[in-house]
Amino acid sequence: MGSLLKPFHFLMGLPRSGSTVLQSILNQNPKIYVSPTSPVLPMMEGFKEKIELTENFQAYPDMAAAQNILKAMPREFYAHIPQEIIIDKNRSWGLPPSIDLINVAITTQPKFIITVRDIPSILASFVTLNNKPDQIQDFNSSTIQYLYRPQDDVVCDILMQHGEQIDESLMAIATVLFRKLDYCLIEYDDLVENPKKEINKIYSFLELEPFEHDFNNIINKTPENDVAHGWLGLHDIRPELKKTSKDPAEVLSEYVLRKYSGLELWRDR
Numbered sequence: 490m491g492s493l494l495k496p497f498h499f500l501m502g503l504p505r506s507g508s509t510v511l512q513s514i515l516n517q518n519p520k521i522y523v524s525p526t527s528p529v530l531p532m533m534e535g536f537k538e539k540i541e542l543t544e545n546f547q548a549y550p551d552m553a554a555a556q557n558i559l560k561a562m563p564r565e566f567y568a569h570i571p572q573e574i575i576i577d578k579n580r581s582w583g584l585p586p587s588i589d590l591i592n593v594a595i596t597t598q599p600k601f602i603i604t605v606r607d608i609p610s611i612l613a614s615f616v617t618l619n620n621k622p623d624q625i626q627d628f629n630s631s632t633i634q635y636l637y638r639p640q641d642d643v644v645c646d647i648l649m650q651h652g653e654q655i656d657e658s659l660m661a662i663a664t665v666l667f668r669k670l671d672y673c674l675i676e677y678d679d680l681v682e683n684p685k686k687e688i689n690k691i692y693s694f695l696e697l698e699p700f701e702h703d704f705n706n707i708i709n710k711t712p713e714n715d716v717a718h719g720w721l722g723l724h725d726i727r728p729e730l731k732k733t734s735k736d737p738a739e740v741l742s743e744y745v746l747r748k749y750s751g752l753e754l755w756r757d758r
Contacts, residue, residue, distance in 0.1 A: 497595055500578040502604030503658045505614040507677040509724045513709045518700045522572035525711040529563050530579045533590050559594035583661030601665050606677035608752045609737035612645045616740055619644055626720050645745045663754055674755055681732045704730050
C-alpha cells in the first residue's frame with residue numbers, strides 16, 4: 490500500500506494555545522480521532538536517520554524500500570483506531586524536515602490546523618504553572634547563575650531560547666505560512682470566546698460534514714502523563730470553555746513584556 494487509507498491531517502501550533510482543549514472537542518465527533526502528542530513524527534525521523542547510517546543501506550541504498558517503511562508507519566500506527574479521520578498532533582509537523590517526510594510518506598497536499606496565542610500570554614501561562622507549589626519542573630539549576638535577576642524573568646528567557654519548544658513552534662508556523670501551505674489558524678482567545686465559529690471553520694477547512702459539539706462538557710479522552718513532559722498540569726483542561734488566565738501584565742515584568750511582545754508573525758499575513 491502506497492498511501493494512507495484514511496484522511497490524515499496535522500495539528501500543530503504553540504504550547505499553551507489550546508491544542509488539548511481543541512483535541513478534546515473534536516474527539517466528540519465519532520468520525521474523528523485527534524491524537525494526544527504523537528510519536529509518529531519522531532518514529533519516522535528516527536527510522537530515516539538510523540537506516541541511512543547503517544552499513545548495509547549505505548552499501549545498497551534502496552530508497553524505494555525505505556520509503557515503503559516510512560509510508561507504513563503512520564498508517565499502521567493508527568490501524569487499530571476505528572475513526573474515519575485521523576488528526577495527528579505534534580508541534581514539529583511544520584518544520585522543513587517534517588514537511589519533507591509528509592510529502593514522501595503521507596500526502597503531497599497536507600492540511601495543517603495551527604493553534605496560536607500571543608507570546609506574552611503563553612509565557613504568563615507557563616510562569617503561573619511553574620509557580621504552583623506542587624510543580625515538578627525545576628529551573629533552579631539554570632537560574633542559580635542569575636540570582637541577581639527575578640526568577641520569573643529567567644524562566645521566560647529559558648523558555649524562549651533557540652531550539653526550545655516555543656522557538657521551534659514559531660519556526661514551524663513560519664515555515665507553513667511562508668511556503669503557503671494549506672492551513673487553518675485557531676487563535677486561543679477566539680476559540681474560548683466563540684468556539685462554535687472556530688470549530689465550524691475547521692470543519693469547512695477539512696471539508697467535513699458539520700457536527701453539533703458540546704462546549705459545556707469537554708472531556709479529554711486521551712489524557713497524557715505530564716510527568717513525561719516535565720510539567721504537572723500541562724494538559725489539564727476544564728469541562729467548560731471560559732477564560733480564567735490573568736492579563737500577562739499582571740504576571741510578567743516590563744522586561745519580559747518589552748522583549749517578547751510583537752512576535753505573532755501570523756497576524757501580519
